[in-house]
Amino acid sequence: xxxxxxxxxxxxxxxxxxxxxxxxxxxxxxxxxxxxxxxxxxxxxxxxxxxxxxxxxxxxxxxxxxxxxxxxxxxxxxxxxxxxxxxxxxxxxxxxxxxxxxxxxxxxxxxxxxxxxxxxxxxxxxxxxxxxxxxxxxxxxxxxxxxxxxxxxxxxxxxxxxxxxxxxxxxxxxxxxxxxxxxxxxxxxxxxxxxxxxxxxxxxxxxxxxxxxxxxxxxxxxxxxxxxxxxxxxxxxxxxxxxxxxxxxxxxxxxxxxxxxxxxxxxxxxxxxxxxxxxxxxxxxxxx
Amino acid sequence: xxxxxxxxxxxxxxxxxxxxxxxxxxxxxxxxxxxxxxxxxxxxxxxxxxxxxxxxxxxxxxxxxxxxxxxxxxxxxxxxxxxxxxxxxxxxxxxxxxxxxxxxxxxxxxxxxxxxxxxxxxxxxxxxxxxxxxxxxxxxxxxxxxxxxxxxxxxxxxxxxxxxxxxxxxxxxxxxxxxxxxxxxxxxxxxxxxxxxxxxxxxxxxxxxxxxxxxxxxxxxxxxxxxxxxxxxxxxxxxxxxxxxxxxxxxxxxxxxxxxxxxxxxxxxxxxxxxxxxxxxxxxxxxxxxxxxxxxxxxxxxxxxxxxxxxxxxxxxxxxxxxxxxxxxxxxxxxxxxxxxxxxxxxxxxxxxxxxxxxxxxxxxx
Amino acid sequence: xxxxxxxxxxxxxxxxxxxxxxxxxxxxxxxxxxxxxxxxxxxxxxxxxxxxxxxxxxxxxxxxxxxxxxxxxxxxxxxxxxxxxxxxxxxxxxxxxxxxxxxxxxxxxxxxxxxxxxxxxxxxxxxxxxxxxxxxxxxxxxxxxxxxxxxxxxxxxxxxxxxxxxxxxxxxxxxxxxxxxxxxxxxxxxxxxxxxxxxxxxxxxxxxxxxxxxxxxxxxxxxxxxxxxxxxxxxxxxxxxxxxxxxxxxxxxxxxxxxxxxxxxxxxxxxxxxxxxxxxxxxxxxxxxxxxxxxxxxxxxxxxxxxxxxxxxxxxxxxxxx
Numbered sequence: 005x006x007x008x009x010x011x012x013x014x015x016x017x018x019x020x021x022x023x024x025x026x027x028x029x030x031x032x033x034x035x036x037x038x039x040x041x042x043x044x045x046x047x048x049x050x051x052x053x054x055x056x057x058x059x060x061x062x063x064x065x066x067x068x069x070x071x072x073x074x075x076x077x078x079x080x081x082x083x084x085x086x087x088x089x090x091x092x093x094x095x096x097x098x099x100x101x102x103x104x105x106x107x108x109x110x111x112x113x114x115x116x117x118x119x120x121x122x123x124x125x126x127x128x129x130x131x132x133x134x135x136x137x138x139x140x141x142x143x144x145x146x147x148x149x150x151x152x153x154x155x156x157x158x159x160x161x162x163x164x165x166x167x168x169x170x171x172x173x174x175x176x177x178x179x180x181x182x183x184x185x186x187x188x189x190x191x192x193x194x195x196x197x198x199x200x201x202x203x204x205x206x207x208x209x210x211x212x213x214x215x216x217x218x219x220x221x222x223x224x225x226x227x228x229x230x231x232x233x234x235x236x237x238x239x240x241x242x243x244x245x246x247x248x249x250x251x252x253x254x255x256x257x258x259x260x261x262x263x264x265x266x267x268x269x270x271x272x273x274x275x276x277x278x279x280x281x282x283x284x285x286x287x288x289x290x291x292x
Numbered sequence: 293x294x295x296x297x298x299x300x301x302x303x304x305x306x307x308x309x310x311x312x313x314x315x316x317x318x319x320x321x322x323x324x325x326x327x328x329x330x331x332x333x334x335x336x337x338x339x340x341x342x343x344x345x346x347x348x349x350x351x352x353x354x355x356x357x358x359x360x361x362x363x364x365x366x367x368x369x370x371x372x373x374x375x376x377x378x379x380x381x382x383x384x385x386x387x388x389x390x391x392x393x394x395x396x397x398x399x400x401x402x403x404x405x406x407x408x409x410x411x412x413x414x415x416x417x418x419x420x421x422x423x424x425x426x427x428x429x430x431x432x433x434x435x436x437x438x439x440x441x442x443x444x445x446x447x448x449x450x451x452x453x454x455x456x457x458x459x460x461x462x463x464x465x466x467x468x469x470x471x472x473x474x475x476x477x478x479x480x481x482x483x484x485x486x487x488x489x490x491x492x493x494x495x496x497x498x499x500x501x502x503x504x505x506x507x508x509x510x511x512x513x514x515x516x517x518x519x520x521x522x523x524x525x526x527x528x529x530x531x532x533x534x535x536x537x538x539x540x541x542x543x544x545x546x547x548x549x550x551x552x553x554x555x556x557x558x559x560x561x562x563x564x565x566x567x568x569x570x571x572x573x574x575x576x577x578x579x580x581x582x583x584x585x586x587x588x589x590x591x592x593x594x595x596x597x598x599x600x601x602x603x604x605x606x607x608x609x610x611x612x613x614x615x616x617x618x619x620x621x622x623x624x625x626x627x628x629x630x631x632x633x634x635x636x637x638x639x640x641x642x643x644x645x646x647x648x649x650x651x652x653x654x655x656x657x658x
Numbered sequence: 659x660x661x662x663x664x665x666x667x668x669x670x671x672x673x674x675x676x677x678x679x680x681x682x683x684x685x686x687x688x689x690x691x692x693x694x695x696x697x698x699x700x701x702x703x704x705x706x707x708x709x710x711x712x713x714x715x716x717x718x719x720x721x722x723x724x725x726x727x728x729x730x731x732x733x734x735x736x737x738x739x740x741x742x743x744x745x746x747x748x749x750x751x752x753x754x755x756x757x758x759x760x761x762x763x764x765x766x767x768x769x770x771x772x773x774x775x776x777x778x779x780x781x782x783x784x785x786x787x788x789x790x791x792x793x794x795x796x797x798x799x800x801x802x803x804x805x806x807x808x809x810x811x812x813x814x815x816x817x818x819x820x821x822x823x824x825x826x827x828x829x830x831x832x833x834x835x836x837x838x839x840x841x842x843x844x845x846x847x848x849x850x851x852x853x854x855x856x857x858x859x860x861x862x863x864x865x866x867x868x869x870x871x872x873x874x875x876x877x878x879x880x881x882x883x884x885x886x887x888x889x890x891x892x893x894x895x896x897x898x899x900x901x902x903x904x905x906x907x908x909x910x911x912x913x914x915x916x917x918x919x920x921x922x923x924x925x926x927x928x929x930x931x932x933x934x935x936x937x938x939x940x941x942x943x944x945x946x947x948x949x950x951x952x953x954x955x956x957x958x959x960x961x962x963x964x965x966x967x968x969x970x971x972x973x974x975x976x977x978x979x980x
Contacts, residue, residue, distance in 0.1 A: 111702070
């Protein structure tokens, strides 16, 4: 067998594998489009200005909306992000910087395990910590549950992204006399930002749409409520309640709500991508 | 020092400062926007914040009726809002016992063990009525198949496994029943509907009573059984699976154009589940109470045999008397004047005598 | 490391200014390390609290059934006989299948998106795939029930049975709702996690690695498979473990399509049950103490199952990677 044919075979091999990868990517995209199409078909007719700006109304009374659920989702997820992001990024940074330490290894193991705890169990936990002692449901307790769900994702993303920063960068900075805190904060974390941002985004996506932990924490509400110390409406909770009801108008609202959640996360994704894009352009400009 | 730091980091990392600035601007903008939005919302928050909020939780079955009723109540009394959330009957009892809610709602009244845990005298009032229909999916066969109580029990016991079984064929002489395996569908989540259905099966079949029993969730004996979550899960499975049979709550059945059976009652008539036939079943038991509440398998010509009440739980002496007084007012209204609302959402209004029972129980509240 | 950095910093400047700088740096460093360690402690506290809460909630069930809970396959709420085996089986089987499928599909898609797709297309598809992660569980569940389940019952199931029917996993009556459908839905749900993270990892690899490999005569696929991929193995394993955790704990979607039958059967076409599903199904309706406690013990078991499985995953990394 000549060398030429070996090269040809390798080239062919390469093309086949790349095509296979492309097919898989296309397959995933097609299934996604099918699911999205399903939601859009079911939901788009129910989305309207009143749907976005009004409070829920009972079945049989037309013109209800999910304004309070939208507000509640922002508040609950926002507070959860404030709790989870710093904690998650700090722990993730620790794990990446001190990856050789035994403590770091066990901590990162714990993070993986936490990611497997069913959300309803975390709901029970938040309930036991915040609701039962005060005999009062609150949005804050839901935020705590969400934060616990988000932290392992943020940790893993941060750890992975920092571990990927070229070793030389860190060594060079250290050799130049930069103290460790600055090496980590200004070099590792900044260089790893795209990965961290993706992680934050995925963690946000993960919790928007979570219902189980909300039943016993945020509790839900038909009213306009913005005080995080009170029971609060949340979009996915409303979707859940409407989806399990017998009425067609509520089903339509549930689908519209699902569509809304997806649009929200779509915007989040675009924002995150934009920030990554800006970061990369800057880097290219620097090296050019 | 700050500027020095900044320059140093740029030199070291070569990461684009303009990318970072853009991100910072974006984040800052988003944060400012959110804060401004939140501020406006808080400032513009309507008087609802000033209203007293009564909180209740429990049965998912009650939710559509309650949501309509409490909506009307707040329209009449703008200073009171009632926040009822459907977290499940068991959840309602738990939350009621933990005193995180002002009232609980359940499709099955609390039993003695649960009452002991409640740590104080509890009042339980019947609040609405419902039933379960037997839905099926047989290609080419319309709604209205005749099924006797015994046949339903045998299907759920796994003793009848084919649709063309002589026992079913005998009841439906004109029908071309296919040679198809029966898939038995049940609720996988614990539910009041399951309680009513298993209560019905226990009262018609001694074998069911001894082997399986009555509960919100049981160990389903039929080898071909699958569980769906919620009414919509059961309905979805029945729609998806040719040859399946499942029980679905009345309002769901009526709203979703499902194919369902006429069930023979104790008196021998075949009846459809409906607001009227369930009400007829309820009428046979005037002296309903939280310890004697079963209205399955009643005997009258128009009685639908798979029917049951739903309940509201209150503390006899609430911790906060002013809230307690308000709850009592709301419940009095709900058990009487609000009952006509039930019919508009396919629920069955309480018979007059049961309304009276509810009122007399409410009268004990301090 | 810390000392080295500190002395390096100390060596550079001199004089009074340097001294204040140095002490400022020292304080900064102390705060920084303190914040890192503090957050780790906080994290441990939260997880420890969770475990403690689950153990406390499960104490009644632990006392009543003891270790036998693990291999009893009875689940009878009427007689209050509870056992966890069918749920453990269903959880592990569906999650493992989902992980294997999702890892293959996800990693290959990520390679395509990051390395071979036209730049714009890659970016758009990447964005789209991330959206999959945002679809609420209940939507996956409904879609699975109405679209995927009939597909499995009428096409995928019979096809597999024709091809591989001699294996016990593909025998028997094909229900639409079964372990295979659940595994497929889980696959769909975790593919975005694996794809998104892997894609980011690959994109972050310096261009010169590719240039070097190509210059040495490697084909594009060899570059991706033998140069790029090995350098991100650890990250990918992390992503897979994360996705696996998600599959283990997923609740609503599985519940809608698995059939919820607490019976162990070898066939993937038979209905099954998972731990998270049974908790979601029955937690809100259980009122007896023992019943609730048994459900919470299931939560505890899920924690331990993920502990074991993830532990094994990590062990494999240590044994086989490098």
